[in-house]
Amino acid sequence: MRVSIDTEICQGQGRCFSIAPSIFDFDELGNGVVIGDGTLNEETLSLARLAQSNCPEHAIFIEE
């Protein structure tokens, strides 16, 4: 299971790294970035899903 951010869609709304700072960080422009390779376990999956369902731009994708 992996999470990714589509950088073409992300507008830096900032919800993901506030909700799930263990999974997401921000770059120097304030856009969201995935920490590491985005691999999720059972525990982090639900947190990633929560961030995904709060992203106003629908820029977060989870591959299960």
Place this chain on the structure above:
Amino acid sequence: MTDKKPVVDFATDWDHTDPRWVEDPYPIWQDLRERCPVAHTERYGGGWFPTTHDVVSAIANDTEHFTSRLVVVTNNKYPEGAPPAPIGGAPPITSDPPFHAIARRLLLPAFAPGPINALEPQIRALCRKHLDELNGESFIDAASQYAQYIPPGVIAHMLGFPAEDGEIFRDFVHVVLDLIDLSPEDRAPLFVPMAEYFDQQIADHVAHPRDDLTSYLLNVEVAGAKLSPEHVRGTMVLILIAGIDTTWSAIGASLWHLATHPEDLGRLVNEPDLMPLAIEEFLRFYAPVTMARLVKDDMEFAGCPMKKDDWILLGFPAANRDPAAFDAADTFVIDRALNRHAAFGLGIHRCVGSNLARLELRVAIEEFIARYAKFELDSSKVVTWAQGQVRGPRHLPLRILG
């Protein structure tokens, strides 16, 4: 403005300065959403007001058919001296692709979470200073004596303007955002003091460069060339205007909510961990900002026969109350976990100051409720709301109970 025709039906004649809309727009929007869902008006030279999340999002993301050349609805669609698309008078908010990305890229680093979060101690100190100045009085105006002081202080610091000029900034905001329904002839002279003020600040920064946004904009280079003076000034105006009224409105509206919903105030005081969710719900439920676009060419869109240069008033606050996008959309749920709100806009024009706005809102509320754990509206006085595209209380008389 005094001889204005009252609105009979907002579906065919909407006016966002109508007293009923200013007082309580939400039932009007709900009615329009069910009936239209894109309302029309002949006022302001003609325009449309979409009320659903779907249509608002579609327009916000469609820079091919809609331009951001002007983002404030007035009676003048062709103001003198405003640079044409894709630049506009206040880049990047008035810019279209491809220029937009260049102008926005210049601002993003200064407003990214890193540098913004570093301002927290300073914002907290500012909030405490203004709470101290209330002298423990039992009756206060939380809008004019508290909320309205916070954003100007922060913006003055970022632009490197004198901290004591907050009053002047609030006058500028009033001209740009409140006095919109004047004739172009009556409106234009009101902008002269603002132009003079910016000339003065720019001259001072040219003579004495320093580490602030104004000096940065004056010196930054794009493809080997400095920005045009119009670009620098337009961006400074944008930061000043957009950074003040908006956040002050969000702080005021949130305090209004807490004053009128003691159960939510009690929960926030007793469960500080709720704050991040509460902030997003304040932003959804009381989103202050509505932005304009202009239609680029005649076309049919969302079933509406749109004409070139028709206004679009993008109702992000209305989108946030759309039951198709949110469960119990018209209910304030302080711990709402799924909250994909559009308070900061959608698409490429996402509010560049959103990280700052969130920080100011959170700290201003935290400090206020740390000082006053119980308060209610002062029933002997009247709450007044700003008219126009930014909604928030201008007067919020409170009675402090503890």
